[in-house]
Amino acid sequence: MMKKFWNWIKNDDGRTLYLDGVIAEESWFGDEVTPKQFKSELMNDKGDITIWINSPGGDVFAAAQIYNMLMDYQGDVTVKIDGIAASAASVIAMAGTEVLMSPVAMMMIHNTMTVAIGDSNEMHKASEMLSEVKESIINAYEIKTGIARKNISQLMDAESWFNAKKAVELGFADGLLFDAVDREDNGTVAVMFSRAAVTNSLLTKLIPPRPENKTPIEQLEKRLSLLAH
Structure with a gap:
């Protein structure tokens, strides 16, 4: 039996789709059965749907197909992020008619990655492919945010x-869950950080700047002088 990364639940409030864990954990890209099964389950009924996302991401091509299916769906799609919507999962979130996040949820966007083996020509092809995939992802972010x-x-x-x-x-989400957006002060501070900035900050602290106009001998003499005291 195929291990799915999605699960549909139907109740009195309508249909709810849960996306938990890695997107396309087993197979999606190049797999005709998996996308067809997802689309079949999506189109199995009508009406508005709710999507809960808690995923670190995964296969960008799987995310692209899900994004397209949701954008084409005849009905409102409410996305609710209760944990994390990172990487490919953030692309899926952009298909929401309305995107709501828990006050303690996080979203992450970054460049696409791949593994390539071969000569310089193959590396160049891989680089070009990644650039094109990035542009396609930017399309989804741009449509949602207007940035x-x-x-x-x-x-x-x-x-x-x-x-x-x-x-x-920034426009990646439309509001906060649990009616927090309606409160005068919900205690949530707007925060954004980048891996590059954090890495550079840590390197600056770990690697002290080199003293100017001092030879290695002068630096050693200074250290020995400090030890003597």
């Missing part, structure tokens, strides 16, 4: 993480 493509590209380059309030501020 300039150049700025989105820079956010992806930096591997940017947003808390719920920052995601709303």
Whole structure:
């Protein structure tokens, strides 16, 4: 039996789709059965749907197909992020008619990655492919947020993480869950940070700047002088 990364639940409130864990954990890209089964389950009924997302991401091509299916769906799609919507999962979230995040949820966007083996020509082809995939992802982010493509590209380059309030501020989400958005002060601070900035900050602290105009001998003499005291 195929291990699915999605699960549909039907109740009095309508249909709810749960996306938990890695997107396309077993197979999706190049697998005709899996996309067809997802689409069959999606189109099995009508009406508005709710999607709960808690995923670190996964196969970008699987995410692209799910995004397309949801965008084409005849009905409102409410996305609710209760944990994390990172990487490919953030692309799926962009298909929401309304995107809501828990005050303690996180969203992350970054550049696409792949594994390539071969000569310089193969490496060049892989690089070109990644660039095109990035542009396609930017399309989804741009449609949802209205942010300039150049700025989105820079956010992806930096591997940017947003808390719920920052995601709303930038347009990646529309509001907060649990009616927190209606409160005068919900205690949530808008925060964004990037892996590149954090790495550079740590390196600056771990590797002290080199003293100017001092030879290695002078530096050693200074250290010995300090030890003597």
